[in-house]
Amino acid sequence: MTAVLDDRGAQVLRLVVEDYIETAEPVGSRTISKKMSQALSPATIRNIMADLEEMGYLCQPHTSAGRIPTGTGFRYYVNYLLARRQLASSDRDLLQKVTGEGVVGADEVVRHASRLLSNLSRHACVVVISRFSHQALRSISLLRASTDKILLVAVLQGGWVQHRLIEDEPGLATDELEKINSYLNEMAVGLTLPQLRMRIMNEMRKEKARYDRLMRKALMLGSKALAESHPGEVYIEGRANILEQPEFVEDVQKLKRILHAFEEKNVILRLLDSALESEAIQVSIGTENPVEGLPDISVVSSGYHQGESAMGSIGLIGPVRMDYSRVIPLVEYTASLLSSILEHR
Amino acid sequence: MTAVLDDRGAQVLRLVVEDYIETAEPVGSRTISKKMSQALSPATIRNIMADLEEMGYLCQPHTSAGRIPTGTGFRYYVNYLLARRQLASSDRDLLQKVTGEGVVGADEVVRHASRLLSNLSRHACVVVISRFSHQALRSISLLRASTDKILLVAVLQGGWVQHRLIEDEPGLATDELEKINSYLNEMAVGLTLPQLRMRIMNEMRKEKARYDRLMRKALMLGSKALAESHPGEVYIEGRANILEQPEFVEDVQKLKRILHAFEEKNVILRLLDSALESEAIQVSIGTENPVEGLPDISVVSSGYHQGESAMGSIGLIGPVRMDYSRVIPLVEYTASLLSSILEHR
DNA sequence: AATTAGCACTCTGCCTGATCGAGTGCTAAT
């Protein structure tokens, strides 16, 4: 099926894809004929297109309409034919403004970037921050929040702050809390959260033999706070952009499915999951994407990192008929920009 | 124009509104005639409807179609005709689940409620938490976040936690920070954030005369952290529900405007602003709502409070053709539920 | 052997006119 194409076939496929990306209409042989570098008549193009259809790269919505690329066609295009366009310097400049003044917290940076990217690309932009847990703890503090609640504040390497409320029966004096605090800090600093959890588990086992009440309490509070791991933050910007796409506006069912997906955090997480670990950009086209029930969207995503470790991923969600040659460099650049901004914190 | 109606006129208006809410189609005289308690022929109904049209309560999309209520018509209906339906006990039960187990933080409660309300009503639900600043501080803590950043964590009365990063040149020893901490706490506890800001401003003026370096530092950090006031959190759930409404699906322009509004925090804040202070439910119909450019939506909202002071508001956003008799009790009950849950924290 | 001109064919989009039905407004009868 997905054989390698000769030069002409490749050029025709490329032109069909690009025209379809631009117009969202089926593309006819005449149109391609005019665009070909080598002058060929529509009739010849028709033959070539028929071949491409046989190979599964194109299809016809109905007899005697032009052709549109299939998922496989887009895939071939992205893999082999895409002329990676240079990022416009204006776009680059604009994006660099994420480093703007008032932005202090790391998650503000990420959010900012997402908003910008959605504006530039005219697609919905999703950022996931899911790897807090890979960052080492810089400090951990327990604060009294109310008589029966304690607040744990964790500051991670690189500007991330997380807090959690823990329920606890009252009866802990302030100085005791402080003691517990320093116990925990001693144990925690330099570890990642999962490492800390492990450590606490171990200590708890040992601690049965010892009799330090506060130490036991410290371990207990720690394990409570770390009981469920944090699934990660998801921010979506530019949802309204999906209405720019005629294919979505014309089909309310698709629209519904997409908007619903946006409301489910874990759907989004699954969509961007594969991008997380790798540096390279990921493109999943239509049915390729890991979420069933969303066969009409493509996701272009890339992980970003902080120092050595992966932090999360950023991606654009749009129709299969995306302008990959523009969108891929955009996402790529934004992700690397994020990484470099986050590095210096 | 908006005169008081006699019994018959009122009943006709009510029936038209209710039928239109149900069907989203223009309502004809025959339909009303059949539904009237007092048996009247379509012809008579037509006369009455013509009167109602003259008074501005109804209008015809075109000659020889049925009639639909105008904004004023809906307003009259909501003010005088609405039979406030009892809340289904199943709905009530479901809503009470917000008190469910694992929910510890106050904002989780709020979010939970919002999600439930959007599911029950099949509309988009918005919650605003904007009155942190009315809550007294329970404690305030400064933590070292990195060499040049300090984290301020404020725990407010009633389970709200806020943190802010402040940039600061390095050079503060840990014990100095702790000293500053206790200065601030002494000053802050029991005050609201704006009160604290005021107080700090005052102290700063006085402090010029004195020479305590740390105290000055404390004031400086405090004023930095409180420089811009927190605008408030906005959560929106059930955006996809707006696609349930035929009037929005048929007109992409409306859809775009609404989705865009959802992306602008301050638009949402303005929409729900009036509900904030008052206990009573607010209904703003179509062009009545405080945001221009959204003449096709209605907002049903209510403030919720914590103890004495207003905390925020919760509301549903839907088409003008909303089922007010169902939606109003829903919002009302949810708001009061929120208030009572928040009270006990 | 590859390309292309020519042609018949198919399908969509769009316009037109006809018909149907729902609903109205008016008038005259009750």
Place this chain on the structure above:
DNA sequence: ATTAGCACTCGATCAGGCAGAGTGCTAATT
């Protein structure tokens, strides 16, 4: 004051016709 009757209007729906875009196939051309 109410209503029956009637003419009228307008939207929705459907069939028919036409134009245009595009195809596939075949036979001629290079």
